Amino acid sequence: MFHECDSCDDTCSPVLQLTSMDSEGDILMKEYTKMMTDMIVLCVTLALSLFFWVISLTISTYYGTLQPVSPWRWLFSILVPFVVTVRALKKKSLDRSGALGALLVGFVLTMANFSFFSSLLAFFFTSSRLTRWGGAQKKKIDAEYKEGGQRNWVQVFCNGGVPTELALLYMIEVGPGEIPIDFGKQYSASWMCLSLLGALACSTGDTWASEVGPVLSKSQPRLITTWKEVPAGTNGGVTPVGLAASFVGGLVVGVAYFVTQLLLVSNLHFADPQWPIILYGGVAGLLGSMLDSYLGAHMQYSGFDVSVGKVVGYESATTRRICGKPILDNNGVNLFSSILIALILPGLAWWMWPR
Template sequence: MRLFQLSIEQLFICLFIIFTVLVGYFVHSLTKTGAIAAAIVGFFVASGFGINGLLLLGSFFVSSSLLSKFKATQKVSLSQIVEKGERRDWQQVFANGGVAAVASLLFFYTESMLFHMTFLIVVASSNADTWASEIGALSKQKPLTIKGLQKVEKGTSGAVSLLGTVAAFLGALFIAIVALFLFKGIDGKVMIFIMLFGFLGSVIDTLFGAFLQVTYKCRKCGLITEKKQHCDRETKQISGFSIVNNDVVNFLSGLIAAAAGSTIYFMSEFI
């Protein structure tokens, strides 16, 4: 009887994942490769945290997708700066969900709170960064780059605005609150850890975006962009490292914040 119940649960989870990625594809939130990658991440997360893990991951994906479409006409100019559009490809999916997937698999084998915290913080970090980007783009003021404190165009990596910073904090808090309701053993202390280190991930993302991420300059119009081509011409690299694009920055910032937060929390349990 237990085996039958387990198989029914597994079937439901499989259908839930497939349905979710298909909806994401048909509403243009995911590309074909993004949908496949999202399904892989979903199955890994389900292996460790079941339907609750998927619901937490879904909270990030759904809220981020809705925000990307919110007042989209005011964000049209961003397409000239950012490398990719609102449809997530496999690289974007793994950049935001890869660490969460691995943490879920490790939790499946160990059931260690270390990997549980890693999962929760990296999702909070991804959500904080995405909310900062999507909501910050609606600021009436141009953001300031932390590298030189100069006003730059909205969408520029390594730039901050008050609205975007508040959005990042709220994005991390949102995931922390969802986790509080979904998982047993998540109390106020854990929620604060998730929120603080999720927000820290967004801060690290900004720092890496300013000092490490590759940027280019259009040879025709002079626009600073993440694109390798602009105005039908190859752009000129002016800063950063060529291998460090936005996906790499997202992956590293989430990984560092999650590793730091989960390690500190794990060690604090023995003090």
């Protein structure tokens, strides 16, 4: 009835042997299914990229001004955003609606310009990691704290909608591909590139400030409009640590854009200097965060609810108003901030850009 196992000194029953075999069979089946799923995804992606390539070739024969897009660019623009989105979905950085929105944003930005793609990745990965960091501290002060910071489609488009629209305009202007920032040779396209970079740096700076400030800051936040001390979590509250973090976050996005330019643009020596892109990202992150705080102080309601002991965004009998009016929510403030930075900051950059 019993026999010795080869892998141990204990006696094992046939039932345990069968259970072990079933378990190994399930593991093999899961690995096989995963492998087949990956193969199917790759084949579908290849088919889609070739299909779009044929379409671009057909269109280019009728419209001579349009250049066909390489099938490898189609493949990269479909496959890489898909892989990143699936990974984010598994890590609960996105919910299902957010994943669909991220797929669209990622595809458009990657197709338009790989520098856009690298800047988007810098924003997404750093923001997702910082959102999970210091969760215990953030939970104490944020009444709406969500574990993992899972983003939905509204949050994705409020942060990525402006860059997506700019990327589409960029492709209409010069087509998919990488170009140097050069106002003398590519005025409107350079403006669009800096607008897009500014919008992403603005979102990154605001996220870094709101995620790093509450964890590392030792001082009480001050309302940006009056400079009076306010409770942590108040819309419009800023700290020196948070402002510094917003500048560093923008720098990270600028570095990602600049490095991609160095790697992929061959004629940089004929264009204006590109290093100001890094500083531009930092300034956009800082100004974007300050603008977000200013709008939040005026257009987002903040009150202290004594029943929960936290700052909340709703009015109730137990809530004491701190600042703001219930006009916009956090997503609306983020959207307006990125729009204003995208519209205003490139003009200042054009005036100050070294030539």
